[in-house]
Amino acid sequence: MTGAQQPAPHLPDAHLPGAPFFRSQLLREVAGNTLRPGGLALTRRLLGRLGLTPGSRLLDVGCGPGASAALAAEMPGVAVTALDPCPDFLAQARAAHPGIRLVRGRAEALPLASGSQDAVLCECVLSVTANRAAALAEMARVLMPQGLLALADLHARAAAEGASRAAGCAAGALPLDALLAELAAHALVVMAVEDHSRALAELAARLIFAGLPSRALGGPCSGSRPGYALVLARKEARP
């Protein structure tokens, strides 16, 4: 681990409840190392909106095996810090992308100085984070004034009457308007929202072909309708 401005707290391996779907071998086989809908194409889209230049500092919260952080690190002169609570993911990221600065830590307690980052990238993390408000507060804290938060995540859409609760990663997803309201509550001004629910549907379809029951996805067969969106928000500059 390098680059942390204070030591990351000790994290027991049982920090995540149950056996989270995003750590399953099936998702890895189907989605690849990004572990999320849209793959690196959507990550490129987010990174392209951040206006990073040589000297910019980017934090990837919940980096997993490091695919997005590695992509960001290809941008000339951009200093990338990749954070994840899972030692296995960090070990995989270290092996696959030895040049990335890796930090073990949780979104709810970022071991970085306030105002130290030009941008924060957070893909498919908030919906599986135990304390979303704390995570958003931390991301806002480490962003410099006018810094940008790039989110990609699941959100809950209107479910059919009598529908079962969404499952898997979608179980913790908020309705999009509620998510945007939470951003605003943390002085993060939403600049752009893009719907990419089609990418989620295509990943769900590939998972079904690979053997995952559709009810495990919280998909139409369960009556719930998760969506997927990219959100770009700017940290308010406060006097």
Place this chain on the structure above:
Amino acid sequence: MQRFPELAAPYADWVCADCGGPLVPCLARAAYMGSGFDIELLGCPQCRSALVYEDLAEGKMREVELVLEDK
């Protein structure tokens, strides 16, 4: 590419209805509502036809259709 060996097994001794040749694993592309998925099906490479197993059509393919219809 997704394979379905357990669903293909009952059809291992089927032959092509057109040429009578044996069916062999072939790459096929299942497309629906603008999305496409590479899958392996038993088919006839000579006649360029593929067999969609009943259990696959009524099972996973049906579920995938529902997901892509996004209703």
